[in-house]
Amino acid sequence: xxxxxxxxxxxxxxxxxxxxxxxxxxxxxxxxxxxxxxxxxxxxxxxxxxxxxxxxxxxxxxxxxxxxxxxxxxxxxxxxxxxxxxxxxxxxxxxxxxxxxxxxxxxxxxxxxxxxxxxxxxxxxxxxxxxxxxxxxxxxxxxxxxxxxxxxxxxxxxxxxxxxxxxxxxxxxxxxxxxxxxxxxxxxxxxxxxxxxxxxxxxxxxxxxxxxxxxxxxxxxxxxxxxxxxxxxxxxxxxxxxxxxxxxxxxxxxxxxxxxxxxxxxxxxxxxxxxxxxxxxxxxxxxxxxxxxxxxxxxxxxxxxxxxxxxxxxxxxxxxxxxxxxxxxxxxx
Numbered sequence: 001x002x003x004x005x006x007x008x009x010x011x012x013x014x015x016x017x018x019x020x021x022x023x024x025x026x027x028x029x030x031x032x033x034x035x036x037x038x039x040x041x042x043x044x045x046x047x048x049x050x051x052x053x054x055x056x057x058x059x060x061x062x063x064x065x066x067x068x069x070x071x072x073x074x075x076x077x078x079x080x081x082x083x084x085x086x087x088x089x090x091x092x093x094x095x096x097x098x099x100x101x102x103x104x105x106x107x108x109x110x111x112x113x114x115x116x117x118x119x120x121x122x123x124x125x126x127x128x129x130x131x132x133x134x135x136x137x138x139x140x141x142x143x144x145x146x147x148x149x150x151x152x153x154x155x156x157x158x159x160x161x162x163x164x165x166x167x168x169x170x171x172x173x174x175x176x177x178x179x180x181x182x183x184x185x186x187x188x189x190x191x192x193x194x195x196x197x198x199x200x201x202x203x204x205x206x207x208x209x210x211x212x213x214x215x216x217x218x219x220x221x222x223x224x225x226x227x228x229x230x231x232x233x234x235x236x237x238x239x240x241x242x243x244x245x246x247x248x249x250x251x252x253x254x255x256x257x258x259x260x261x262x263x264x265x266x267x268x269x270x271x272x273x274x275x276x277x278x279x280x281x282x283x284x285x286x287x288x289x290x291x292x293x294x295x296x297x298x299x300x301x302x303x304x305x306x307x308x309x310x311x312x313x314x315x316x317x318x319x320x321x322x323x324x325x326x327x328x329x330x331x332x333x
Contacts, residue, residue, distance in 0.1 A: 026054035036084050039101050046102065049109040056116035064121055067165055068132055072120065075135040082137035082158075083108045091141075091154040100152065119160075125198040128227045129166030133191070135159065136176040142185065148212055157187040162203060168230045186210040196289050200329055201225040204287075219297045219308060221284040226329060235283060238326045245321035249280040249313070253294045256311035257301055266306045288330065292318060 027050075029041035040046040057076060061069055087108065092100035115133070122131040138157040147153055161174040177189045188208040195201050203223045210216035224233040231237075239245040254276060261268035271279065279285065280294050287293030291312040298304055315322070315332050327333045 025050035034084065035088055035101065036105060039087075039105055043102060046105055046109065049106060049113070053109050053113045053116070056113045060116045060120050063123070065130060065165065068121065068130060071132060071134065071163070078137055079108075079112060079135055082139065082156075085139050086152075086154050086156050091152050093150050093152055094147070095149040097152075104152075115160075119192070122193050122195075124166075124195070124201070124227065127166065128169060129164065131193055131201075132163045132165065133160045134163045134176070136161075138179055148185075151185050151212065155185055155187075157184075158189070160190040162191055162193070169227065172225060172230065172232070184209040184211045186216070194289060197329070197331055199227050200288060201227055202287060202289060215304070217298060220295055222287050222295060223284070224286060224288050233283075233286075233288075233326075235281070236323075238286070238288075238323060239321050240323050243321050245318070246277050246281050248318060248321055249292075249294065250277040252313040252317050253280050253311040256294075256313055257296070257309060260309055260311070261302065261306075264306070266302050269301055271301065291315065 025040045025047040027037070029037075032038050032041050040050050061072060064072055083105065087101055087104035089097075089101050092098075119133050121133075124131060136159045138159075140155050142151075142153045142155055157179065159177045161176055163173040164170055186209065188206075190206050192204040192206065193201060194204070201224075203225065205221045205223070206218065207220075208216055208218040225231070226233055226237070250273065254270065257270075258268055270276075279296070279300075285295040287295055287310055291314055293310040293312055295308060295310050297308055301309065315327075315330060319327075319332065322332065324333070
């Protein structure tokens with residue numbers, strides 16, 4: 001991977017021109033030496049994808065403030081090294097692995113291009129600076145005793161975590177997730193950011209793991225941030241004390257889930273009143289935005305096929321329980 005890392009970076013940082021007519025990648029194929037390099041050079045599709053990634057990376061670097069550029073470059077180097085490790089023929093499944101290298105590289109290029117186009121850098125309203133999606137990776141060979149014929153023989157873990165650059169918000173940045181266990185073939189920790197009314201930022205921390213079997217498992221935890229106060233919202237920020245807000249939230253979430261199940265035609269499996277009341281009181285489930293959302297995980301209120309439903313509750317139905325500060329934050333009053 002050494003040559004691809006160097007040449008890719010040189011072409012992007014210095015904006016070296018490439019030949020679209022010949023479907024050349026963003027590096028000199030005459031000097032290709034690694035398996036990944038040679039695979040890209042041998043495939044017009046991979047070459048085209050490599051060029052698309054180079055352009056996306058160049059554009060995000062151009063938009064980034066100076067203090068963000070070295071962080072983005074460091075993470076990109078880490079990603080390139082990771083792809084070089086996991087996209088090798090020796091890690092192909094024992095069965096049906098003929099196209100493993102090309103497929104692995106193609107998926108990696110496509111995902112990283114989408115990442116740079118949509119998620120790597122979020123410019124926040126003044127004076128909140130920018131939010132970076134930092135990256136870290138880990139891989140390890142699967143022990144012979146744990147190998148499954150149709151799965152790749154290397155475990156891969158990808159992490160994306162938020163880093164704020166504005167001094168007042170740096171306290172809200174997250175560290176790279178700790179390494180996962182060795183029971184999953186694939187682990188993906190990421191987050192998505194949504195901004196409401198230029199001040200309320202909601203982070204959706206997602207986790208996906210695949211340990212074999214029919215399907216992987218995934219879920220989310222949420223954090224709602226008041227940018228102006230540089231703090232994560234807690235129950236006392238949202239709901240007035242000494243009110244029956246939990247009971248009201250449980251009641252409205254129940255209604256919303258029943259409507260959702262009927263509209264999407266799936267069998268609703270209701271929680272007990274006690275369990276529903278406990279669930280809606282957990283702040284990691286709260287998704288404030290156009291409505292007040294409450295998240296439910298896999299299998300919690302229905303079959304796996306429905307995914308992770310979010311009960312949507314009108315703020316008007318919670319008006320009597322909300323604090324004046326939160327009403328102002330969401331523009332209710």
